[in-house]
Amino acid sequence: xxxxxxxxxxxxxxxxxxxxxxxxxxxxxxxxxxxxxxxxxxxxxxxxxxxxxxxxxxxxxxxxxxxxxxxxxxxxxxxxxxxxxxxxxxxxxxxxxxxxxxxxxxxxxxxxxxxxxxxxxxxxxxxxxxxxxxxxxxxxxxxxxxxxxxxxxxxxxxx
Numbered sequence: 001x002x003x004x005x006x007x008x009x010x011x012x013x014x015x016x017x018x019x020x021x022x023x024x025x026x027x028x029x030x031x032x033x034x035x036x037x038x039x040x041x042x043x044x045x046x047x048x049x050x051x052x053x054x055x056x057x058x059x060x061x062x063x064x065x066x067x068x069x070x071x072x073x074x075x076x077x078x079x080x081x082x083x084x085x086x087x088x089x090x091x092x093x094x095x096x097x098x099x100x101x102x103x104x105x106x107x108x109x110x111x112x113x114x115x116x117x118x119x120x121x122x123x124x125x126x127x128x129x130x131x132x133x134x135x136x137x138x139x140x141x142x143x144x145x146x147x148x149x150x151x152x153x154x155x156x157x158x159x
Contacts, residue, residue, distance in 0.1 A: 005059075005062075008055070008059065009056070009059045009060075009063065012052050012053075012055050012056035012059065013056050013060075015049050015052045015053070015056070016049070016052065016053045016056040016057075016129075017129070018045075019045045019046055019049050019053060019124075020046075020124050020125070020126075020128075020129050022042070022045040023042045023043065023045045023046050023120055023124040024042075024120070024121050024124050024125050025042075026041060026042035026045070026120075027042050027117070027118070027119075027120035027121040027124075028042075028117045028118055028120075029118075030100075030103075030104055030118045032104075032107045040116070040117040040120070042117075042120045042124075043120065046124060057132055057135070057136045058136075060133065060136040060137075060140075061136050061137075061139045061140040061143055062140070062143070063140075064136060064137045064139075064140035065140040065141075065143050068140060068141070075141060078137070078141075079138065079141060082134045082137045082138045083134070083138060085130070085131075085134050086131055086134035086135060086138070089127050089128070089130055089131040089134065090131055092127060093122065093123075093127055093128055093131070096122050097114055097119065097122050097123075100118075100119060100122060101114060101119075104118060
């Protein structure tokens with residue numbers, strides 16, 4: 001079973017990294033002379049393997065739980081590091097999204113949304129991938145609150 005666990009983890013990890021990288025590469029660069037954008041093809045590489053991506057990040061929680069148990073690290077310090085990293089990464093990403101929207105908004109007659117064909121590179125990149133890793137690491141601390149299996153005793157054997 002360990003081989004299947006690690007094989008599933010590695011394969012889903014490669015698919016997740018490839019999905020983020022392909023989405024980042026296929027983002028249509030902003031060109032004020034061509035505002036059609038040609039559609040949002042890049043999101044296909046996130047939508048299609050979405051369940052595999054979720055599987056990877058949930059499996060990553062189990063891996064982080066094993067790492068934390070193996071090395072017996074200080075839980076409070078790790079939670080602080082993960083949470084601070086997550087907040088910094090998300091703040092940086094949100095700042096970049098607002099800056100990019102202010103840059104491209106004058107070229108449109110209507111209010112443009114934050115998720116559009118020109119902004120995929122802001123949502124699916126190394127920084128957001130690392131933010132997702134921080135969420136998985138934080139989630140690994142709460143796996144210990146799972147329900148423990150209930151022992152069922154055989155009443156007939158006791159009588």
